[in-house]
Amino acid sequence: MxxxxxxxxxxxxxxxxxxxxxxxxxxxxxxxxxxxxxxxxxxxxxxxxxxxxxxxxxxxxxxxxxxxxxxxxxxxxxxxxxxxxxxxxxxxxxxxxxxxxxxxxxxxxxxxxxxxxxxxxxxxxxxxxxxxxxxxxxxxxxxxxxxxxxxxxxxxxxxxxxxxxxxxxxxxxxxxxxxxxDRPGFIVNRILMPMINEAIFTLYEGVGNAAEIDEAMKLGAAHPMGPLALADLIGLDTCLSIMQVLNEGFSDSKYRPCPLLKQMVDAGYLGRKTGRGFYQYD
Ligand SMILES: NC(=O)c1ccc[n+]([C@@H]2O[C@H](COP(=O)([O-])OP(=O)(O)OC[C@H]3O[C@@H](n4cnc5c(N)ncnc54)[C@H](O)[C@@H]3O)[C@@H](O)[C@H]2O)c1
Missing domain, CATH: 3.40.50.720 (NAD(P)-binding Rossmann-like Domain)
Structure with a gap:
């Protein structure tokens, strides 16, 4: 073709x-x-x-x-x-x-x-x-x-x-x-999105603030950007939607979306595209 x-x-x-x-x-x-x-x-x-x-x-x-x-x-x-x-x-x-x-x-x-x-x-x-x-x-x-x-x-x-x-x-x-x-999340998001969701749980439970969580993963796991900054780049609506597809597709509660992620989407805090997510953008 x-x-x-x-x-x-x-x-x-x-x-x-x-x-x-x-x-x-x-x-x-x-x-x-x-x-x-x-x-x-x-x-x-x-x-x-x-x-x-x-x-x-x-x-x-x-x-x-x-x-x-x-x-x-x-x-x-x-x-x-x-x-x-x-x-x-x-x-x-x-x-x-x-x-x-x-x-x-x-x-x-x-x-x-x-x-x-x-x-x-x-x-x-x-x-x-x-x-x-x-x-x-x-x-x-x-x-x-x-x-x-x-x-x-x-x-x-x-x-x-x-x-x-x-x-x-x-x-x-x-x-x-x-x-x-053809499995839910394919390869990249099957692995990436639960990691981002876990970072949101870490914030939700007060284990660290957003800057600390991102800094820890950049310096401690050699990620080029932190998981919360990456979630803001991807769009929190897209992140939530992917977690819902994983949760329903595998019928496994380990993929349940963090309540904070749902709440932020409800508030319209979708990340870079709306100017506010885990961080503020101009
Ligand atoms: N954001 C990421 O990092 C990322 C990475 C890989 C794949 N994706 C996938 O790419 C797709 C788009 O994501 P995005 O981040 O660009 O979203 P986005 O919110 O930035 O853009 C989506 C666009 O689709 C348009 N749209 C909605 N309904 C439409 C219709 N019926 N006809 C034509 N246009 C319509 C909207 O007006 C909007 O402009 C999603 O399936 C997402 O999962 C996103």
Whole structure:
């Protein structure tokens, strides 16, 4: 399979980064969101990111040429032009099922439908479509332009051809692919998110304050950033959603989300994206 035009659904922190790396690799990109303000913000953020990379001489083309390959659109029907769709909308299974079902209706039968979900079953997403063999997980890491890994997730129905085409895409994006079977949280979040959740329990129980917990894990476990700062970067709503998927998916109470995490999401303290999480941001 060869892809020239890629649609990215969701222009949040992941969607904008995914659009950026595809455009940098020469693909034409349609960046879709239900919210036109999110598209404007996404395009502005990725343009700043491209300019920074150009200043560091890390781009082989003019950043304006790369950004020029990306078209923002709130029009869902514009996605028919894509040969590959990467869904990066909010981490909510019902929402993703709706999006996949709609995509299946409008996209040509040959279009591959990939999800950037952090934890939701690719097998169940595939099952809402009439092309389950062409549904696959393509899980980018945050921040997308800097992180080398892509997890490629095979649903039970994903064909070998679709899977191989994602390995080729990862290669074209200059990323390293690791394959995961379709289990809740895949590999990275199965391991990472319980660690973050435990850090939140550590704060909740007053074992240490946020700065102490993060400092302890940076200096004591050689993590490049502390787990609470990382939770703020990921988004606390996304962290909660992943813990809920692990908790329900494994029916094991060791994955129960910390009550403080739930309370912070209820309060709208979602981390960097809302300016307040475990830390305050400008
Ligand atoms: N945040 C991370 O560190 C991270 C890392 C890897 C994967 N992910 C996954 O990426 C996805 C997006 O996460 P994010 O952090 O970018 O979230 P975000 O909250 O920053 O952005 C989500 C975007 O989706 C848009 N959206 C919601 N419903 C939509 C619809 N029906 N059609 C089009 N757009 C819609 C929202 O308007 C918003 O702009 C989630 O599945 C998440 O689990 C997140």
């Amino acid at each position: 060869s892809f020239k035009t890629v649609a990215v659904i969701g222009a949040g922190q992941m969607g904008q980064g995914i659009a950026q790396v595809f455009a940098t690799a020469g693909f034409n990109v349609i960046l879709n969101d239900i919210d036109s303000a999110a598209i404007e913000k996404g395009l502005a953020t990725l343009t700043r990111s491209l300019n920074k990379l150009a200043d560091k001489e890390l781009l082989s083309e003019d950043p304006a040429i790369i950004a020029g390959r990306i078209t923002g659109s709130t029009d869902f029907s514009a996605l028919v032009a894509a040969e590959l769709v990467v869904e990066a909308a909010t981490e909510n299974e019902a929402l993703k099922h709706k999006i996949f079902s709609q995509l299946d209706k409008i996209c040509p039968a040959s279009t591959v439908l990939a999800s950037n979900t952090s934890s939701i079953s690719i097998t169940r997403l595939a099952a809402v479509t009439e092309r389950p063999d062409k549904v696959v997980g393509l899980h980018f890491m945050n921040p997308v332009p800097l992180m080398k890994l892509i997890e490629v997730i095979k649903g039970l129905q994903t064909s070998e051809e679709t899977y191989q085409s994602m390995l080729e895409v990862a290669d074209k994006l200059n990323k390293t692919a690791v394959t995961s079977q």
